[in-house]
Amino acid sequence: MEESDYRQNITIQYCFPDHNASCRKEVKEGPGYMFLCFVLSCISVCTVFLNLLVIISISHLRQLHTPTNLLILSLSVADFFVGLLVMPVNIMQLMDSCWYLGTIACIIISIISFVSMLGSLCSLILIAVDRYIAITDPLLYSTRITVHKTVLAIILGWCSYLCYLIIFLYFNDYFFQSQLSTRCYGECVLVVKYTWVIIDLVISFLAPCSITLILYSVIFKVARHQAKAIRAVKSDASNKHGVKRIGSSEIKAAKKLGTVIFVYLACYIPYYLSSMSVNNLASSSMVWTVFGWLININSSVNPLIYAIFYSWFRASAKYILTCRIFEFSTSRLNTFPDHLN
Template sequence: MDDKDYRQNITIQYCFPDNNASCRKEVRSGPGYFLLYFILSCISVCTVFLNLLVIISISHFKQLHTPTNLLILSLAVADFLVGLFVMPVNTMQLMDSCWYLGTVACYISPIISLVSMLGSLWSLILIAVDRYIAIADPLLYSTRITVRKTVLSIIFGWSLYLCYVIMYLYFDDYFFQFHMSTHCYGECVLVVKYSWAIIDLVVSFLVPCCVILVLYSIIFKVARRQAKAIRTANTVATNKHGAKMLKASEIKAAKKLGTVIFVYLACWIPFYLSSVSVDNLTSSSMVWTVFCWLIYINSSVNPLIYAIFYSWFRASAKYIVTCKIFESSSSSFNLFPEHF
């Protein structure tokens, strides 16, 4: 045996050295990987922290118990799960190629991952519907959108996506969609077959994307039409300042809607383009890893778009960070002082 062969042999590592069926370990180390792990860990922590602030805010303060905020709460819960479970597990698998959490966790992990991401997507759809009704039919909004109806729609969507994920993950013999690769002990690889990729492209991307885009385009047109009508009615010289303020408000709303659509498309399109470009896409491939992390990062950006831009979030976050929510009457704190 020459020196080259000897060096190759001594560098071979196994996930579980005491198990003869153990997979070989592929350790990824070095300054570049260390920096990558640090960045991904920071993203995970920030995702958990920001979404936890949203969850505590809406759950604790009575003033925030509205249908719209319940939808933001649903979005925050989904994104919180992504940051708490999905991101750490994927970071762990980036460090080396082994799966240390056991067979049961191997089958449960994709359920949590997919349901969390689809729950986030369902919440985005409901937020678009809620904003559409609020803009298109504001006089009947309070009667058409109630807390009870909102809670039922959230439960319905999450349940529907849970059934969808379980059906296509674990009814392989009937639908031939997913396959969990566990050829050796310490392996947990999800193989996405082309037939499932097409179905999932329609169910999880094209249909939701079309709904969101159509609704937001209608919202933008209605908002512009209403703003134009108000500006026309306020053509008197004394109301010029109000018209200018309305124009600024219209531009701000348009930018916010544009940000929502752009971030959503930028995070989801690359993954689905890659999923239909190959016959079988595996969770161990670098393409899968990079594009999935784009979707995960969407969970970090969502609280910034839907919550941090609002004054109530900044006020509630201040109360939470300073521990004032532990006061007996904190749930009744006024988060909208400018309204009084």
């Protein structure tokens, strides 16, 4: 018995062998585990690459400088940082249970993760409002929603959530580093007070998602009425053309962006529901890891939705990948025949 205990102690590894309070190191080996890390690494690279295509396309091509596309650009920026910073750190923690980057880096990475999540949420809310106005008041949409107003709304939205994040971190004592897990040295686990779990659930999920779902329910209700109007004016060719121009294209755009909204909800609902039963926002449990990666993968899915539904993204991606974007006056290239497609 003593010999077996001795052998067991020999196999124990520590994150920091020279530190008396070091965490135990989990040795994770095997082809299945290595394959998982490889797949997640590919997802990270694809997330960065695809969102970078969206960012370059909308930023460079003047034809894509529309209010709706600027909101998509805001969403892609948030998703880009998820793939560039959040995913690699999560993969690193999967490969090695130890945290070697120190306390400050643990807080910074957590803040970046929160900012990316809140930035995505802010963009999705603004997208829902944009589509709501486009459907319910299409004739005045171009005057009510302009590029400058959209840029201002994006800045105010991000700043509002950034202020909320600062308050959230302050009242959870992150700035004083007292809420970091101190069970052992070499662990990155941020503890959140249960009161703030409830507050964050309401502010970051229930309230904005409820608003978004209400707006889209109105959008699709109006869309059905517009579809009936299109069928009702078949006898008047000119009137039919006018209604179709106003209604059909906007309905089409609303359905495409609605897909982004509902994919977002499907990825985030498990995370927020599970947050009600735990006291920290970073856990080593397998269930929590899966829910966390489900949120990360949402950042990979969004540009794939653009590639499937948007002809302008496919056309602009072709220009970028073939290096035609470096040609003279490519910023004025026509990426799609239909301005709202």
